[in-house]
Amino acid sequence: MTGADSGNPVLVEVIRGALAESRHTGAVAISDAHGRLMLALGDVERPIYPRSAIKAMQALPLIESGAADTFALGEDELAVACASHSGDKVHVEAVQSLLAKASLEESYLACGAHWPISEDATRTLIWARERPRAIHNNCSGKHAGMLATAQHLGLEPRGYERPDHPVQVMIARIISETCDVDLDPSRMGIDGCSVPTFALPLRALARGFARLGSGEGLPPERASAARRLFHACFSEPAHVAGEGRFDTIVLRALAPNCFTKGGAEGVHCASLPKLGLGIALKIDDGAKRGTELVISEIVAALIPEAREALSGQLDGEVLNWRGTRVGRIAPSEALRNAMRALASERAR
Amino acid sequence: MTGADSGNPVLVEVIRGALAESRHTGAVAISDAHGRLMLALGDVERPIYPRSAIKAMQALPLIESGAADTFALGEDELAVACASHSGDKVHVEAVQSLLAKASLEESYLACGAHWPISEDATRTLIWARERPRAIHNNCSGKHAGMLATAQHLGLEPRGYERPDHPVQVMIARIISETCDVDLDPSRMGIDGCSVPTFALPLRALARGFARLGSGEGLPPERASAARRLFHACFSEPAHVAGEGRFDTIVLRALAPNCFTKGGAEGVHCASLPKLGLGIALKIDDGAKRGTELVISEIVAALIPEAREALSGQLDGEVLNWRGTRVGRIAPSEALRNAMRALASERAR
Numbered sequence: 190m191t192g193a194d195s196g197n198p199v200l201v202e203v204i205r206g207a208l209a210e211s212r213h214t215g216a217v218a219i220s221d222a223h224g225r226l227m228l229a230l231g232d233v234e235r236p237i238y239p240r241s242a243i244k245a246m247q248a249l250p251l252i253e254s255g256a257a258d259t260f261a262l263g264e265d266e267l268a269v270a271c272a273s274h275s276g277d278k279v280h281v282e283a284v285q286s287l288l289a290k291a292s293l294e295e296s297y298l299a300c301g302a303h304w305p306i307s308e309d310a311t312r313t314l315i316w317a318r319e320r321p322r323a324i325h326n327n328c329s330g331k332h333a334g335m336l337a338t339a340q341h342l343g344l345e346p347r348g349y350e351r352p353d354h355p356v357q358v359m360i361a362r363i364i365s366e367t368c369d370v371d372l373d374p375s376r377m378g379i380d381g382c383s384v385p386t387f388a389l390p391l392r393a394l395a396r397g398f399a400r401l402g403s404g405e406g407l408p409p410e411r412a413s414a415a416r417r418l419f420h421a422c423f424s425e426p427a428h429v430a431g432e433g434r435f436d437t438i439v440l441r442a443l444a445p446n447c448f449t450k451g452g453a454e455g456v457h458c459a460s461l462p463k464l465g466l467g468i469a470l471k472i473d474d475g476a477k478r479g480t481e482l483v484i485s486e487i488v489a490a491l492i493p494e495a496r497e498a499l500s501g502q503l504d505g506e507v508l509n510w511r512g513t514r515v516g517r518i519a520p521s522e523a524l525r526n527a528m529r530a531l532a533s534e535r536a537r
Numbered sequence: 538m539t540g541a542d543s544g545n546p547v548l549v550e551v552i553r554g555a556l557a558e559s560r561h562t563g564a565v566a567i568s569d570a571h572g573r574l575m576l577a578l579g580d581v582e583r584p585i586y587p588r589s590a591i592k593a594m595q596a597l598p599l600i601e602s603g604a605a606d607t608f609a610l611g612e613d614e615l616a617v618a619c620a621s622h623s624g625d626k627v628h629v630e631a632v633q634s635l636l637a638k639a640s641l642e643e644s645y646l647a648c649g650a651h652w653p654i655s656e657d658a659t660r661t662l663i664w665a666r667e668r669p670r671a672i673h674n675n676c677s678g679k680h681a682g683m684l685a686t687a688q689h690l691g692l693e694p695r696g697y698e699r700p701d702h703p704v705q706v707m708i709a710r711i712i713s714e715t716c717d718v719d720l721d722p723s724r725m726g727i728d729g730c731s732v733p734t735f736a737l738p739l740r741a742l743a744r745g746f747a748r749l750g751s752g753e754g755l756p757p758e759r760a761s762a763a764r765r766l767f768h769a770c771f772s773e774p775a776h777v778a779g780e781g782r783f784d785t786i787v788l789r790a791l792a793p794n795c796f797t798k799g800g801a802e803g804v805h806c807a808s809l810p811k812l813g814l815g816i817a818l819k820i821d822d823g824a825k826r827g828t829e830l831v832i833s834e835i836v837a838a839l840i841p842e843a844r845e846a847l848s849g850q851l852d853g854e855v856l857n858w859r860g861t862r863v864g865r866i867a868p869s870e871a872l873r874n875a876m877r878a879l880a881s882e883r884a885r
Binding site (some may be wrong): 206238299377386422513 | 551553554555556558559560561562571577584585586618647648649650651660663674722723724725726727729730731734736805822823824857858859860861863864
């Protein structure tokens with residue numbers, strides 16, 4: 190809470206005409222499972238809230254507790270438990286099915302309601318003269334997973350979202366172990382969907398995602414749980430976000446070589462299982478429009494054969510309301526230089 | 538287009554729990570009509586695109602040309618010509634009326650279509666199974682004003698949005714004269730609504746707004762035109778933005794002591810006619826959520842009796858989807874220090 194600038198480099202520029210109209214600073218860490226940093230751009234030690242980018246970690250107890258087996262959850266239900274979904278019919282049905290298998294009702298969801306991310310789903314609700322419900326909240330799958338875990342363990346499901354509920358305590362311990370970092374209770378915030386979010390450094394987050402993807406440095410049952418969740422997300426990419434959205438596009442195009450997951454306030458994480466690397470990014474101002482370009486640039490630098498599949502994500506057009514191109518969203522010089530260095534290090 | 542940080546100070550912090558989760562850097566200038574700076578926070582010399590913040594300047598030819606008199610435009614029509622409106626019924630009707638008085642049809646509008654800013658208006662269109670039209674574009678009033686100007690002057694209205702159309706040439710000259718700055722054609726961009734936007738320094742913009750409000754330093758007919766537009770906006774504040782929106786709230790609460798107008802990509806300008814001051818702000822990353830708090834803080838520092846009316850704008854809550862407060866949007870230390878200095882300078 191100082192008045193000083195973060196000092197992080199500009200990563201993305203929004204260009205109109207010949208001028209950079211707006212710019213996004215930020216920091217990014219790329220790490221292996223042992224915590225060796227392949228890239229540290231900006232301040233990767235300052236704790237940031239990971240928000241929805243770590244939903245796959247928050248879903249680990251669903252597997253580790255045995256709930257997923259007991260309730261015979263399918264790939265679609267596991268994928269939606271890791272999702273920031275669009276609230277489309279397929280998502281709502283997967284969450285309903287997950288809840289039903291755990292003998293729970295929609296009314297248990299504590300995430301609050303918002304209009305679906307999907308415009309089609311929003312229009313459908315409006316046509317039906319309905320309001321959105323908690324199940325349309327992009328986090329409802331994660332919440333259903335937490336509820337199913339509580340139910341399976343014989344815990345009171347009501348209050349599952351509170352920091353002192355055993356399911357949340359379990360999740361905090363798993364994040365701490367996976368990222369090899371102490372979670373400071375004074376650095377806990379409440380997420381938009383009412384569950385705790387603990388601030389941790391990008392460096393630690395990147396290491397956690399390296400471990401999730403490769404299994405290295407994780408106890409065997411956790412490595413297996415992570416593998417099962419990633420497999421579900423790669424198998425059902427539309428359940429992790431939704432049609433037309435970044436994470437779904439990347440998961441579909443690059444499975445099983447690249448897992449990505451965005452969160453609110455400019456956070457995005459990724460895991461490159463074959464390379465044993467994890468990536469964690471925070472845009473300082475919280476803008477989403479910068480994150481997807483940065484993640485795409487990094488993935489394309491590390492997996493050259495992915496560049497073509499990502500081309501639509503690497504060219505950020507700025508259009509006017511008539512659809513004419515009037516600018517572009519582009520990597521900054523600092524990011525381009527870092528990517529060049531990364532690509533040549535990778536090629537060695 | 539360098540990779541370097543802007544070096545501008547953090548103005549606004551978004552706080553969750555005990556941590557600043559995101560932050561917005563930016564620059565702000567406060568000037569009198571003579572170009573004397575009362576405040577320069579950050580880089581106020583770098584040219585920025587003013588976007589919709591200068592719609593009142595872009596509407597000056599509508600008055601100066603005599604079009605407003607010939608077509609007997611009312612306060613609502615003049616206010617909507619200066620507006621980024623919500624696309625509600627009142628706005629659409631005012632634009633239709635403006636066009637009808639100039640014997641023009643909706644099809645002349647070149648601004649492109651987008652869903653109304655107003656959720657009610659959007660729902661109404663969806664219920665009617667309609668798509669938004671150009672008239673729902675928040676800029677349609679500005680465009681109707683440009684068209685009426687062309688019509689009155691006997692110019693071809695088609696193509697009125699192009700940089701070389703006489704109406705746009707006239708507007709560029711007026712901006713240049715009012716802000717006392719040369720407009721560099723190499724620093725012209727195309728706005729979201731397809732008309733030109735010329736980059737100019739915040740320092741010059743602030744001076745222009747000081748002149749618009751006080752009339753000082755303007756030729757008499759321009760001072761009179763600006764007075765008429767401000768009077769229209771103060772009389773019909775709901776036409777300048779829409780119910781529940783910042784500029785409408787401030788215009789309604791503080792008329793005739795404070796005119797404010799926001800633009801895309803984090804720009805906001807204001808004029809304090811009685812104090813003879815103009816204010817121009819740009820948030821580097823283009824986020825709107827920072828601008829309204831900064832403008833409110835500045836206005837409250839300069840007009841102490843406005844603080845109560847602005848209290849709802851000074852307390853930026855961050856709510857989760859259940860409506861619980863989980864954070865806040867707050868002025869940074871740098872901004873708070875600058876505001877203290879400003880208030881004491883003002884009190885002297």
